[in-house]
Amino acid sequence: MRRTRWIAGAIGIIVVLAGIFLLPIPSLLEWQSIFLKRTFFVLIFCGVFCLARALRGPTPADRVVAVDILGILIVGFCAILGIPTGRDWYIDIAIAWALQSFISILALAKYLEGRRFEE
Amino acid sequence: MNTIIGMVFIIVGLTFDFIGCLGLIRLPDVYNRLHASIKCVTLGTSSILFGLFLYKGFSPAGIKALLCILFLVLTAPVSAHVLARSAHKAGVKLCDKTVCDKYEEDEKE
Numbered sequence: 229m230r231r232t233r234w235i236a237g238a239i240g241i242i243v244v245l246a247g248i249f250l251l252p253i254p255s256l257l258e259w260q261s262i263f264l265k266r267t268f269f270v271l272i273f274c275g276v277f278c279l280a281r282a283l284r285g286p287t288p289a290d291r292v293v294a295v296d297i298l299g300i301l302i303v304g305f306c307a308i309l310g311i312p313t314g315r316d317w318y319i320d321i322a323i324a325w326a327l328q329s330f331i332s333i334l335a336l337a338k339y340l341e342g343r344r345f346e347e
Numbered sequence: 348m349n350t351i352i353g354m355v356f357i358i359v360g361l362t363f364d365f366i367g368c369l370g371l372i373r374l375p376d377v378y379n380r381l382h383a384s385i386k387c388v389t390l391g392t393s394s395i396l397f398g399l400f401l402y403k404g405f406s407p408a409g410i411k412a413l414l415c416i417l418f419l420v421l422t423a424p425v426s427a428h429v430l431a432r433s434a435h436k437a438g439v440k441l442c443d444k445t446v447c448d449k450y451e452e453d454e455k456e
């Protein structure tokens with residue numbers, strides 16, 4: 229049972245990655261580079277993993293960890309988005325997001341510390 | 348030339364991000380997930396930002412990318428440490444295969 233689940237998950241991941249890099253994707257914006265159009269979807273796929281962990285994490289600490297990772301991923305997403313569009317202010321959004329995510333994670337950790345989760 | 352090296356850095360960063368998120372969804376415990384994902388994702392995102400710096404050169408956007416790497420490397424390990432400490436204080440159980448728990452022993456003394 230565990231082995232079948234493992235094989236099904238591996239096949240699903242390989243199929244999605246191959247689909248990202250092989251299928252023809254219609255141009256969302258006027259981008260010159262073909263490669264950067266695909267890279268952006270890999271980060272969206274990682275974000276789906278984080279959201280899944282945030283939805284079915286057994287404890288509240290799992291959800292906070294998933295939100296932290298999602299914040300760091302969005303910084304990289306803004307950085308990639310700045311290259312093909314040629315707009316430099318996306319990197320400003322990335323800096324602001326990194327600092328604000330740090331402060332909010334500190335506040336959430338302080339909130340977690342005062343509670344007790346007996347399972 | 349700079350464009351090709353920047354592209355290589357972006358590919359390395361995407362690989363590290365993907366492996367980190369795989370660890371986030373696959374491992375059995377809060378501490379294992381934190382340990383696997385925060386390092387991979389920090390290195391991957393720093394690598395993507397360094398690729399952006401190689402694309403842009405010494406323009407304002409490139410300098411801002413270096414500044415963003417500095418912020419990320421300073422803040423991400425601190426937030427991971429605080430999260431692990433507060434999760435341990437809140438009483439989240441460790442997984443079954445854990446060998447030793449030094450923080451618990453320190454608390455008892």
